[in-house]
Amino acid sequence: MNRSVLLGMTLILAGALPVRGDYQARPALIVPGGMVLFYNSEGPLSYESMSHRELPSDAVDAGPVYMQSCQFSLTVPLSYSLSATSFSGAAGNGSYNKAMRELRDKNPKLRGLYDVMVDLHQTSVLGIFSRLCTEIHARSYQ
Numbered sequence: 001m002n003r004s005v006l007l008g009m010t011l012i013l014a015g016a017l018p019v020r021g022d023y024q025a026r027p028a029l030i031v032p033g034g035m036v037l038f039y040n041s042e043g044p045l046s047y048e049s050m051s052h053r054e055l056p057s058d059a060v061d062a063g064p065v066y067m068q069s070c071q072f073s074l075t076v077p078l079s080y081s082l083s084a085t086s087f088s089g090a091a092g093n094g095s096y097n098k099a100m101r102e103l104r105d106k107n108p109k110l111r112g113l114y115d116v117m118v119d120l121h122q123t124s125v126l127g128i129f130s131r132l133c134t135e136i137h138a139r140s141y142q
Helices: 003-014 096-106
Strands: 035-042 061-077 086-093 112-125 129-141
Touching: 035 061, 061 096, 096 129
Parallel strands: 035 086
Antiparallel strands: 061 086, 061 129, 112 129
C-alpha cells in the first residue's frame, strides 16, 4: 500500500483530519425558567449542507436566501425577589423544517441550498420574555 494513503488513513482514523459528516449535533431549544407549566417547542438539531463544488452539474445559481423560525418563552415570577419561584411556558417552532418549508413555499422553483450558515439569535427582556430564533443564510440553486 502506498505510504501516503496509509498515512492519510491513519490520520483519519486518529481524528486528525476532518471527515465529511463528522460533526456533533447540538440541540438549540429555548430554556424556560422556574416551574414549567407548558412546553411545546421545537428547535434545530443539526444541518449539514453541500458546498459549491458538490452541486449537480446542471445547477444554476439562484442567489442568496434567508430564513428564520423562532421559539418563545414567558416566565411569570410569583414575587419581586430575584430568587422567587416562577411559572413558565415555551412554545414555537424554531426548527430547520419550518424554515425550509417556508422557503419552499416562497420559492417553489428552488432545487436546493448550499453554503448554509446557521445562527441562533436570542432576545430576552428582563428574563420574563425570551425569543430564540434560528436564522439561516444560504445560497440557492435551481
